Amino acid sequence: MTSQREIRVLSTPQDLFQAAAAEIVALVSDAIRQRGRFCVALSGGSTPKSVYSILANTPSLPWDRMYFFFGDERHVPPDHPDSNYRMAYEAMLFKAPKQNVFRIHGEQDAEAAAIEYAQTLRTFFHLQPGEFPRFDLVLLGIGPDGHTASLFPGTSALDENKRLVVANWIEKFKTFRITITFPVINQATFVMFLVSGPDKSDALRQVIENESAHLPSQKIRSVDGKLLWLVDKTAASLLSSATGK
Ligand code: 6PG
Numbered sequence: 001m002t003s004q005r006e007i008r009v010l011s012t013p014q015d016l017f018q019a020a021a022a023e024i025v026a027l028v029s030d031a032i033r034q035r036g037r038f039c040v041a042l043s044g045g046s047t048p049k050s051v052y053s054i055l056a057n058t059p060s061l062p063w064d065r066m067y068f069f070f071g072d073e074r075h076v077p078p079d080h081p082d083s084n085y086r087m088a089y090e091a092m093l094f095k096a097p098k099q100n101v102f103r104i105h106g107e108q109d110a111e112a113a114a115i116e117y118a119q120t121l122r123t124f125f126h127l128q129p130g131e132f133p134r135f136d137l138v139l140l141g142i143g144p145d146g147h148t149a150s151l152f153p154g155t156s157a158l159d160e161n162k163r164l165v166v167a168n169w170i171e172k173f174k175t176f177r178i179t180i181t182f183p184v185i186n187q188a189t190f191v192m193f194l195v196s197g198p199d200k201s202d203a204l205r206q207v208i209e210n211e212s213a214h215l216p217s218q219k220i221r222s223v224d225g226k227l228l229w230l231v232d233k234t235a236a237s238l239l240s241s242a243t244g245k
Contacts, residue, residue, distance in 0.1 A: 041138045041188070043084075052093075075106050078103060102120050138180075151179060191222045
């Protein structure tokens, strides 16, 4: 299977959220039909929250066969306002069986949390040494600086190609973030970026149309899966007509 990239522009944020939820529901049924379960690495931040809420209100989702991981987490406890786990739990994960949710323990020492989460992935996916987990879906956002997950420009995690999870020092925030690495993301069957709002328009243009920008989000491939950009009109406003059709 060759990797395919699609950029789909939706008129409004609500259209974007609905389209993302519909795509995810389809991926859930494909994964369960083919593999008996659906494993997703959730994105944090604010954009995906509405998608998670739509999924939480989607009837007859097979929650007991859906397994939820995180692409990254802030270095905070799970009840902290900045916690990606808290955002996802309040929007959607309250619907999932507790044992199907694997949060990153951001309340711990960052390196210890990274080591522990990597072990969680190795155990769940029954990985051999040197193997990477294959998520059915990795959900991603993009920051105005072109970061994704907690893979920020100029940080050490960008060069990590062996470890599954690292503690990444983010100088501009003066804090650690715990993040899965590029090899993990790129091993996924399906990678979906959700990009909404005018503050993302320049980063999106750079990532999609400027190969020499060397931004973290440009290192996202799907080794033999699918890469789908779901963007709204305001985020796509700087894309050339050929791209943002
Ligand atoms: C996080 C995310 C991060 C996010 C982007 C976009 O922990 O914040 O993993 O990569 O997706 O920063 O965030 P917004 O959706 O809030 O714009």
